[in-house]
Amino acid sequence: ESAERRAKVERMFEMMDRFLKNDPISLQKDILNHVEYTVARSRFNFDDFEAYQGLSHSVRDRLIERWHDTQLYFKRKDPKRIYFLSLEYLMGRSLSNSIINLGIRDECAEALSQLGFEFEVLAEQEGDAALGNGGLARLSACQIDSLATMDYPAWGYGLRYQYGLFRQVILDGYQHEQPDYWLNFGNPWEIERVHVTYPVKFYGAVEEEDFNGVEAVAYDNPIPGYGTRNTITLRLWAAKPSDLHDMESYNTGDYINAVVNRQKAETISSVLYPDDRSYQGKELRLKQQYFFVSASIQDIIRRFKDSHDNFDVLPEKVALQLNDTHPSLAIAEVMRILVDEENFEWNRAWDIVCKIFSFTTHTVVSEGLEKIPIDLLGSLLPRHLEIIYEINFNFVEELKKRIGLDYDRLSRMSIIEEGAVKVLLKHHDLVNCYLLVVMVGTFDGDAVDFYELWPQKFQYKTNGVTQRRWIVVSNPSLCALISKWLGTEAWIRNVDLLTGLREHAADTNLQQEWKMVRKVNKMRLAEYIEAMSGVKVSLDAMFDVQIKRIHEYKRQLLNILGIIHRYDCIKNMKESDRRKVVPRVCILGGKAAPGYEAAKKIIKLCHAVAEKINDDSDVGDLLKLVFIPDYNVSVAELVIPGADLSQHVSTAGLEASGTGSMKFLMNGCLLLATADGSTVEISEEIGAENMFLFGAKVHEVPALHEKEPDAKVNLQFARVVRMVRDGYFGFQDYFKSLCDEVEDNDFYLLGSDFGSYLEAQAAADKAFVDQEKWTRMSILSTAGSGRFSSDRTIEEYADKTWGIEPCRCPF
Numbered sequence: 001e002s003a004e005r006r007a008k009v010e011r012m013f014e015m016m017d018r019f020l021k022n023d024p025i026s027l028q029k030d031i032l033n034h035v036e037y038t039v040a041r042s043r044f045n046f047d048d049f050e051a052y053q054g055l056s057h058s059v060r061d062r063l064i065e066r067w068h069d070t071q072l073y074f075k076r077k078d079p080k081r082i083y084f085l086s087l088e089y090l091m092g093r094s095l096s097n098s099i100i101n102l103g104i105r106d107e108c109a110e111a112l113s114q115l116g117f118e119f120e121v122l123a124e125q126e127g128d129a130a131l132g133n134g135g136l137a138r139l140s141a142c143q144i145d146s147l148a149t150m151d152y153p154a155w156g157y158g159l160r161y162q163y164g165l166f167r168q169v170i171l172d173g174y175q176h177e178q179p180d181y182w183l184n185f186g187n188p189w190e191i192e193r194v195h196v197t198y199p200v201k202f203y204g205a206v207e208e209e210d211f212n213g214v215e216a217v218a219y220d221n222p223i224p225g226y227g228t229r230n231t232i233t234l235r236l237w238a239a240k241p242s243d244l245h246d247m248e249s250y251n252t253g254d255y256i257n258a259v260v261n262r263q264k265a266e267t268i269s270s271v272l273y274p275d276d277r278s279y280q281g282k283e284l285r286l287k288q289q290y291f292f293v294s295a296s297i298q299d300i301i302r303r304f305k306d307s308h309d310n311f312d313v314l315p316e317k318v319a320l321q322l323n324d325t326h327p328s329l330a331i332a333e334v335m336r337i338l339v340d341e342e343n344f345e346w347n348r349a350w351d352i353v354c355k356i357f358s359f360t361t362h363t364v365v366s367e368g369l370e371k372i373p374i375d376l377l378g379s380l381l382p383r384h385l386e387i388i389y390e391i392n393f394n395f396v397e398e399l400k401k402r403i404g405l406d407y408d409r410l411s412r413m414s415i416i417e418e419g420a421v422k423v424l425l426k427h428h429d430l431v432n433c434y435l436l437v438v439m440v441g442t443f444d445g446d447a448v449d450f451y452e453l454w455p456q457k458f459q460y461k462t463n464g465v466t467q468r469r470w471i472v473v474s475n476p477s478l479c480a481l482i483s484k485w486l487g488t489e490a491w492i493r494n495v496d497l498l499t500g501l502r503e504h505a506a507d508t509n510l511q512q513e514w515k516m517v518r519k520v521n522k523m524r525l526a527e528y529i530e531a532m533s534g535v536k537v538s539l540d541a542m543f544d545v546q547i548k549r550i551h552e553y554k555r556q557l558l559n560i561l562g563i564i565h566r567y568d569c570i571k572n573m574k575e576s577d578r579r580k581v582v583p584r585v586c587i588l589g590g591k592a593a594p595g596y597e598a599a600k601k602i603i604k605l606c607h608a609v610a611e612k613i614n615d616d617s618d619v620g621d622l623l624k625l626v627f628i629p630d631y632n633v634s635v636a637e638l639v640i641p642g643a644d645l646s647q648h649v650s651t652a653g654l655e656a657s658g659t660g661s662m663k664f665l666m667n668g669c670l671l672l673a674t675a676d677g678s679t680v681e682i683s684e685e686i687g688a689e690n691m692f693l694f695g696a697k698v699h700e701v702p703a704l705h706e707k708e709p710d711a712k713v714n715l716q717f718a719r720v721v722r723m724v725r726d727g728y729f730g731f732q733d734y735f736k737s738l739c740d741e742v743e744d745n746d747f748y749l750l751g752s753d754f755g756s757y758l759e760a761q762a763a764a765d766k767a768f769v770d771q772e773k774w775t776r777m778s779i780l781s782t783a784g785s786g787r788f789s790s791d792r793t794i795e796e797y798a799d800k801t802w803g804i805e806p807c808r809c810p811f
């Protein structure tokens, strides 16, 4: 770096004057300017949505300033960078999060109120960016927030799907899917980089007219840190036809077809695959993966080459994190570039690849592991297939030296699986075979083989969530209360300070204020429930929530059967006994993958049961059941602060981690849970006595699977299943398969856990009656949630996995 250039940059950093001002008057001027000139509405006549647009553009301007400075600073310092590759991000809304991280929440609110608008109302105008399915995708979003806040030189890469996760609409209790065209009204949070484009080539040497000429165009989303000026980049790629595309057709005069063909290129990034756990054989899915990988790797290598001409230093400057196996073609892609384009000898290239990549595995459910048919890979990416064969050949040779000719194990561990019908590439073995592997939960069968041979390559990391979005943004009154009692806001960056609440947990003043905050949040949730479903709920009832993707292993069915049991008990009680019942509002929400029949039936059952219960005057306020449709990040932000109890009741051994649990915990909601994934660690942190734990432990599960169905029967369970089977809630034929599954096979062990589930529910009722005890437990939950911040997770990654240091923009 020349002294002259350095001096120039320094001078630039001193020009602090150019920053936009953040006082309410300056903000107002900017908002009105954007309304008039960007949104093109008269500043004398604009509505809430247009005010939201004006405000968002004003906030975006402030983000851009910081973002430019951060990028320039990173360029100048040239630290080792972390590139986070994920096919999914569940970002939710950006406005509130941005102004909190920028530290201009109050100024914006005041500016708006002087203009006659209310900040909360405008924030509601924004739609969710739902470019992901569930936990894995929301984790990426939390980690990006922490990477920015902790000043790490990080880039997130992803795909800019035109259609995000489908919208869930409920008609007559059945789920229907509708497209989510989230970009309909524009997206102020992204910056289109028309000049940052890369060609992506499919089909090797073979000429194919449809997709051969695709270009990836970058859309940058600035991600601000909290309490720092650092603002990092989430770069999402969109597919566009390249200018050279199909010149032949133009030249031969087939103009209309040539234009139509061009449009096909855009389909690559048009839609997010809903999580149906069976991507196998889907050509478009493979195209998306490669499109994403190719563009990201070209961009990363271009940036590296801007300041380095020797690839041997790549591992000192670049770390690449694969979020699950979805982007694992990146390994073959980097090999291809090093060997074919940079003329590296194979072993030297492979050595570099092994040093720069690491990957995180998020699932223990084996159908979740992706496999690609070899013929598909061979036709779409022939050179990559050759490279993968070579990687596998070398790997199997090395394996033979370690374990001899144990063919069973060799074939289990081989990257290429030869089945009776198909030959498949096993994504997970491609990444397992050499890279550093991060597990967020227990090991699956496949990884164990690898772990036994290379334990040093495996790391364990507890997931985490960001307290900025999940307390500061979504629960502002709790945020203020915590800061008041801790005497500082420092916990927002240093969440371990929350332990300071422990010493006040028994203080009656804190307890009173804590209860008041919780009540106000419950009120907000109750209003939402009433507006959405017409059901009026009592604020004195315990709000019992289970919101997450609908899946048999997450056992929403256990919850619904438990509700049926509660209903049945109330119905059969004497009037005098009913007075002792603790009133409950049971709240469920979540999407079922469109092709997942059992999950869709569970949603319908929930509605059928709700209809019966909510209309029953014998029951009244003692029990209500509501299903909140279209669960997404914004719904979670509303529901979590209003929950008294939340359920995380997966069959032990099947939830790798779980992060919803952490968000409820931070918000002082008590957990009713099996000992599975994150709930085990949560109980270590806050003490099992502050939760309601139940059910079989992981080590007990195999023996339970061995038992005959009859030997597992719990009488209460048999009774509630019979009620469903006999048509007590209608739709007898439709629910038959659900009943058959839990009675004949019961793979997810609902029957054997039912008894202890009911006991845990009874313990929760008992604790709720003693509000002082409940509030203390609630305070202790928040106080013990520090370990579950994504700041902690990211620090561990930086230190133990990526070897990177913070790089803080100096003003």
Ligand code: PLP
Residues within 6 Å of the ligand: 090, 133, 134, 135, 138, 547, 548, 549, 631, 632, 633, 636, 657, 658, 659, 660, 661, 663
């Ligand atoms: N989906 C959304 C919208 C979320 O906010 C979260 C986490 O809070 C999840 C899914 C994951 O939830 P869980 O870990 O409970 O499955």
Ligand code: GFP
Residues within 6 Å of the ligand: 133, 134, 135, 136, 137, 139, 362, 363, 440, 463, 549, 655, 656, 657, 658, 659, 677
């Ligand atoms: C997956 C796992 C969860 C885990 C998250 C994040 O979530 O147990 O908490 O990844 O690591 F199943 P889904 O994407 O499957 O919801």
